Amino acid sequence: MKKSDIERQLKNDLHQATPTAFDELWAKCENVSTETEKEYVLELETVAAGVENDTHRKGGKRLFNTLIALFLAAALAIVGVWGAAAGWFEKGGSTGKPLGSKGYFLLDINPSIEVDYDENGKVSEVVGLNADGKVLIYGIENTLVGETYETAVDVLFDRCILLGYFSAASETNAVLVSATKQTGGSDETMAENVRKLFSEKFVNKKLYGVALAGKDDPNLADEAAAYGIDAQKYALIQDYLAQVETLGVESGIDEDEYGEISIREIYEEMEELRELKIGDTASDAIEEMLEEMETALGGRIDGGVFEELETLAEALERAKTFDELSTIAEPLLSLLERLEADAQGDDKEIVRATREAVGMLLVGVETDKQKLQKTTEDAYKEREERYKDDFHNESEEPEGGFEAWQDQNKEHFENDWQGKKEDWLNRFDD
Amino acid sequence: MNFDKLALKIAEHDKRAFELLYEQTRRLVFSVCLGVVKNQGVAEELTQETFVTVWQRSGEFRGNGYKTWILTVAKHKSINALKKNRRETPIDFFENERAGGSYEVDADTGIVLKTALRALDDDERQIVLMRNAGLKAKEIAEMLGIPRGTVSWKYAEALKKLKKLLEG
Numbered sequence: 001m002k003k004s005d006i007e008r009q010l011k012n013d014l015h016q017a018t019p020t021a022f023d024e025l026w027a028k029c030e031n032v033s034t035e036t037e038k039e040y041v042l043e044l045e046t047v048a049a050g051v052e053n054d055t056h057r058k059g060g061k062r063l064f065n066t067l068i069a070l071f072l073a074a075a076l077a078i079v080g081v082w083g084a085a086a087g088w089f090e091k092g093g094s095t096g097k098p099l100g101s102k103g104y105f106l107l108d109i110n111p112s113i114e115v116d117y118d119e120n121g122k123v124s125e126v127v128g129l130n131a132d133g134k135v136l137i138y139g140i141e142n143t144l145v146g147e148t149y150e151t152a153v154d155v156l157f158d159r160c161i162l163l164g165y166f167s168a169a170s171e172t173n174a175v176l177v178s179a180t181k182q183t184g185g186s187d188e189t190m191a192e193n194v195r196k197l198f199s200e201k202f203v204n205k206k207l208y209g210v211a212l213a214g215k216d217d218p219n220l221a222d223e224a225a226a227y228g229i230d231a232q233k234y235a236l237i238q239d240y241l242a243q244v245e246t247l248g249v250e251s252g253i254d255e256d257e258y259g260e261i262s263i264r265e266i267y268e269e270m271e272e273l274r275e276l277k278i279g280d281t282a283s284d285a286i287e288e289m290l291e292e293m294e295t296a297l298g299g300r301i302d303g304g305v306f307e308e309l310e311t312l313a314e315a316l317e318r319a320k321t322f323d324e325l326s327t328i329a330e331p332l333l334s335l336l337e338r339l340e341a342d343a344q345g346d347d348k349e350i351v352r353a354t355r356e357a358v359g360m361l362l363v364g365v366e367t368d369k370q371k372l373q374k375t376t377e378d379a380y381k382e383r384e385e386r387y388k389d390d391f392h393n394e395s396e397e398p399e400g401g402f403e404a405w406q407d408q409n410k411e412h413f414e415n416d417w418q419g420k421k422e423d424w425l426n427r428f429d430d
Numbered sequence: 431m432n433f434d435k436l437a438l439k440i441a442e443h444d445k446r447a448f449e450l451l452y453e454q455t456r457r458l459v460f461s462v463c464l465g466v467v468k469n470q471g472v473a474e475e476l477t478q479e480t481f482v483t484v485w486q487r488s489g490e491f492r493g494n495g496y497k498t499w500i501l502t503v504a505k506h507k508s509i510n511a512l513k514k515n516r517r518e519t520p521i522d523f524f525e526n527e528r529a530g531g532s533y534e535v536d537a538d539t540g541i542v543l544k545t546a547l548r549a550l551d552d553d554e555r556q557i558v559l560m561r562n563a564g565l566k567a568k569e570i571a572e573m574l575g576i577p578r579g580t581v582s583w584k585y586a587e588a589l590k591k592l593k594k595l596l597e598g
Binding site: 014015016018250251 | 540546
């Protein structure tokens, strides 16, 4: 039975089971009062708030961005400068470069931006490639011309914070960077320089974040344009689709989401799937080792220990993330240690070999975890240092020490960029 | 389909808009309810109750996310029904049904759906039902409060389990 057969049958079963009769429902609706029932209002609002809070914290930001985008779109249309920017995709991408342009680099955060530079590394043009990109560069697209690319990155990074595209509340801020020479082919030096600048900015601004290497593949330009995105974002989506295919899971990103999904979201999903794959492989391997050990010992050891092992094996079956595996690692290794101490002769050797193999595998998992987290580790340390500095500036040491103080102030730290965003909005209104 | 615009019409008691909403979302609402309570008959009742509440309460809905709001109402009602049923169910029933929850799966439910209801754990079951009722991975992730990657992963795991069970 194929996966598609199961899905088709399941859809059919669901279709058969779903109620259809609207009239019956309508008869009930006609008989109920549409007056608010006080007692139930509280209950419902609590639930709606609880579930939607997280969504709408992000959604609020999106709403804000959408409102700004709409306003700016109208403003741009009025002053008649819309055409140059909006025609980018229709013209088949980055054509008609300014004279003296040596190449361009693409930045995808969602916003997507193209920055053209000349032989001296000075900016010759800045283009917003999508609605968010146009918002991000509004009012500065001309002032950045003639500035160094370093200045441009600096300004664009700060704007990303002001508009909430980079946030202290997120642990996976991400930007995708690639650079292409005017004559064709990638400009690796420029791409690396820009990525480095972003990485440094993440650290300096105490944000978790990663600057990823993009691929501006001209062969993907047409397909990308059909989705209203640039080639490097499309290439990243293709990488993601290849990853889900390899893992045998279904894509969690639908085609109609390509335009709006941020690099951060794609990156988060790729990292998470990678972690789940490592965790799943590790837990399967450990389970197999334990089974082999049990068979090899052939019931010569106290059954109670195996019951404990069974419980840990069940927990392993469920454990997929690094944290879940870490929780099980310690009791598992100490149980194997006990078992080894009690075993005699060859049995001792069997248990020892299993314990070492499990231990090495868990060390491997830990290494993978560190690799995945390395990108944000420096930023984390910097941010923690800042918290500590603030903590030591307090006149009295709070009860519970730094950890408790950090928890108490977490919301404040996570939201301090909101104030900056509002400042920017006020300036925009002026 | 712009659900948020529909919300405004339903708030003004537009029957046609409500019927349209019902047509567009009944399977989603039913799948959310069924994913929680596992019993077709109970899920049907809860689906109806959800829409009655939506009809009564749409005037209070503000902003965007109307579809999420409706599905949240459905989930909330289903969890409450399950809790209520547990309070009223004798203890020995749980001993037999510990793994399966407190409602029984209907005998006449389709074979794949029945297997999904009986064999999958809570998250897997809800993901499988919501995904096949037409909800995006992103929306499911928001509903269940888990990352989108986990939704994709658990969905694949659940299908593997179903395949094994249906073939075995």
